Amino acid sequence: MIRRLLHYSSPRARRLLVTELACVVATAVLQGIAFVMLVPLLRALFLGDLATVRFWLIAVALVGAAYAVVFWCASQVGMKASTAVLDSLLRRLGDRLVELPTAWFGVDRSGLVADIATRGAMFVASTPYSIVRLILTGFITPATVLIGMYFYDWRLALAMTATVPVMWITFRWLRRGMERDDAEHSAAVAEASNRVIEFANVQPALRMAGDRSTADRLVEDALRRQHQAYRGLLLTGGAGLAAFAGVVQLALTVVILLGAYLAVGGSLEPATLIALLVLGVRFTEPIANSGALGGGVAVANTTLTHLDELASVAPLPEPATSGVPADWGIEFHDVTFGYGGHPVLRRLSFTAPPGRMTAIVGPSGSGKTTIIKLMARFYDPESGTVSIGGVALPRLGTAVVEAAVAPVFQDVYLFDDTILNNVWIGNPDLSREEVVAAAARCRVDEIVERLPGGWDTRVGEGGSNLSGGERQRVSIARALLKDAPIVLLDEATAALDIGNEIAVSDTLDALHGDRTVIVVAHRLSTIMRADQILMLDGDGGIQEAGTHAQLLAAGGAYASYWQERANAAGWRLTSHA
Numbered sequence: 001m002i003r004r005l006l007h008y009s010s011p012r013a014r015r016l017l018v019t020e021l022a023c024v025v026a027t028a029v030l031q032g033i034a035f036v037m038l039v040p041l042l043r044a045l046f047l048g049d050l051a052t053v054r055f056w057l058i059a060v061a062l063v064g065a066a067y068a069v070v071f072w073c074a075s076q077v078g079m080k081a082s083t084a085v086l087d088s089l090l091r092r093l094g095d096r097l098v099e100l101p102t103a104w105f106g107v108d109r110s111g112l113v114a115d116i117a118t119r120g121a122m123f124v125a126s127t128p129y130s131i132v133r134l135i136l137t138g139f140i141t142p143a144t145v146l147i148g149m150y151f152y153d154w155r156l157a158l159a160m161t162a163t164v165p166v167m168w169i170t171f172r173w174l175r176r177g178m179e180r181d182d183a184e185h186s187a188a189v190a191e192a193s194n195r196v197i198e199f200a201n202v203q204p205a206l207r208m209a210g211d212r213s214t215a216d217r218l219v220e221d222a223l224r225r226q227h228q229a230y231r232g233l234l235l236t237g238g239a240g241l242a243a244f245a246g247v248v249q250l251a252l253t254v255v256i257l258l259g260a261y262l263a264v265g266g267s268l269e270p271a272t273l274i275a276l277l278v279l280g281v282r283f284t285e286p287i288a289n290s291g292a293l294g295g296g297v298a299v300a301n302t303t304l305t306h307l308d309e310l311a312s313v314a315p316l317p318e319p320a321t322s323g324v325p326a327d328w329g330i331e332f333h334d335v336t337f338g339y340g341g342h343p344v345l346r347r348l349s350f351t352a353p354p355g356r357m358t359a360i361v362g363p364s365g366s367g368k369t370t371i372i373k374l375m376a377r378f379y380d381p382e383s384g385t386v387s388i389g390g391v392a393l394p395r396l397g398t399a400v401v402e403a404a405v406a407p408v409f410q411d412v413y414l415f416d417d418t419i420l421n422n423v424w425i426g427n428p429d430l431s432r433e434e435v436v437a438a439a440a441r442c443r444v445d446e447i448v449e450r451l452p453g454g455w456d457t458r459v460g461e462g463g464s465n466l467s468g469g470e471r472q473r474v475s476i477a478r479a480l481l482k483d484a485p486i487v488l489l490d491e492a493t494a495a496l497d498i499g500n501e502i503a504v505s506d507t508l509d510a511l512h513g514d515r516t517v518i519v520v521a522h523r524l525s526t527i528m529r530a531d532q533i534l535m536l537d538g539d540g541g542i543q544e545a546g547t548h549a550q551l552l553a554a555g556g557a558y559a560s561y562w563q564e565r566a567n568a569a570g571w572r573l574t575s576h577a
């Protein structure tokens with residue numbers, strides 16, 4: 001564990017940790033020496049040899065003083081080391097999260113990350129001081145005592161040595177059990193916190209649907225699994241500790257019995273036996289205490305394993321020097337891609353010309369959002385290439401792609417900051433007036449008018465104080481402000497309010513002819529604006545491609561799709577009239 005901890009520590013934290021451990025080893029050895037010195041002291045006391053008693057008393061006092069000084073140093077360095085280790089762990093976690101491929105965050109990992117960043121990192125950072133120190137003392141002090149024992153009676157020392165492997169095996173067994181159960185417990189805690197967060201987020205939808213049983217069940221199941229895992233952890237810990245304490249007591253009993261046998265046989269003086277038995281107790285006591293801490297090491301190891309897992313997530317390949325795109329057109333060439341082995345796109349090829357708007361339409365689940373995500377390089381395709389301006393995205397590099405692309409997804413997440421700052425992050429170099437003007441173009445000013453604090457109203461965690469459509473409007477304003485040459489817009493199906501529709505239309509008008517725009521389009525008004533429409537076939541390919549007029553004239557799948565949507569819209573208007 002120490003090796004893994006050193007691996008995740010900064011050079012300063014590493015220096016402090018090594019110094020702390022050196023001090024701990026020194027205190028443990030000094031403690032062991034003091035215990036060993038008790039033997040001649042006690043023996044002299046029993047025999048009434050006061051001159052020898054005085055000599056050993058001074059010697060024990062000197063060793064005790066040295067112990068106190070080194071112990072104080074270990075405590076001071078230990079506290080600094082804990083803070084430095086916590087700092088290193090959080091930095092490593094933060095740096096790693098920034099490097100991870102965007103797709104890693106697609107699956108809900110918030111529970112796991114929160115567990116590492118809070119409970120896990122704090123626990124690991126305090127481990128060297130609160131646990132490792134005591135465990136090291138629990139092993140080094142008895143080892144010193146054992147060596148000392150050989151100087152007084154090799155037979156008792158040998159008996160003690162024979163018990164060491166049994167204690168070691170039991171300790172390892174206890175630790176492994178705790179490690180396994182803590183990994184299960186930690187996964188259950190992460191799952192339960194994901195479900196509780198989800199439960200809170202979907203409350204409005206649940207209440208609308210009038211059926212809370214499914215979400216209730218999911219949360220209850222997750223909490224039940226967490227309780228079960230915790231019970232398992234406590235049971236393993238309890239049983240393991242009892243077994244370990246039993247083995248340690250057995251070791252002491254062996255030494256007492258052997259000592260008594262030798263004393264009865266006359267080959268060991270009673271005064272020496274009593275002194276050695278005191279030493280025997282001193283040998284087993286720290287070991288028994290450290291057994292209880294083995295579980296703590298297991299818990300710390302779980303967090304370190306999670307950090308190892310994060311470190312092993314393969315990053316997307318990046319070029320040594322980025323290629324330069326000839327323009328801002330996007331090309332898919334023979335692209336195949338899927339999730340978990342199930343292909344969503346099969347040998348898909350198309351071109352989205354620069355400065356033009358391409359609308360992607362098709363059945364639900366046909367891969368429209370997936371195409372947008374491949375363009376933003378959340379993933380690389382399994383085969384084929386996605387390129388911008390003739391340069392494949394792996395040769396452009398993620399940073400260049402991220403700078404060139406302004407994506408607006410359906411599931412918009414806003415920071416718990418003011419509405420203005422949420423737009424401003426699109427381009428922090430602009431002035432407040434410029435940001436307000438750009439946001440107004442996307443009709444964010446309409447939202448702001450009804451907010452008590454105007455532009456400086458906080459939007460709540462994830463933007464929860466705004467509607468889905470409003471959140472997307474803020475996100476569109478942010479994307480516009482970024483002034484990227486490519487805009488990817490996944491039109492919100494869940495937010496078909498008129499204000500949002502006008503905001504999207506105005507934005508598309510503003511972008512038209514200037515940027516390459518790719519829209520996953522659901523609204524007829526959006527689809528009609530496009531220079532090119534790609535209609536997906538629901539089997540990973542393109543069924544039809546062309547302009548609105550061309551596709552209508554062709555009278556194929558798109559014409560039927562259009563007719564259906566237009567009829568539905570007409571029916572709605574009539575029914576309201």
Ligand SMILES: Nc1ncnc2c1ncn2[C@@H]1O[C@H](COP(=O)(O)OP(=O)(O)OP(=O)(O)O)[C@@H](O)[C@H]1O
Nearest residue numbers: 106107339340344363364365366367368369370371
């Ligand atoms: N992260 C993911 N892991 C596993 N499967 C996924 C993931 N994202 C999407 N899928 C699956 O891939 C398929 C295509 O999803 P995608 O979101 O691209 O479709 P879509 O055409 O945009 O759908 P919609 O119109 O309903 O938004 C679906 O079957 C979806 O369930």
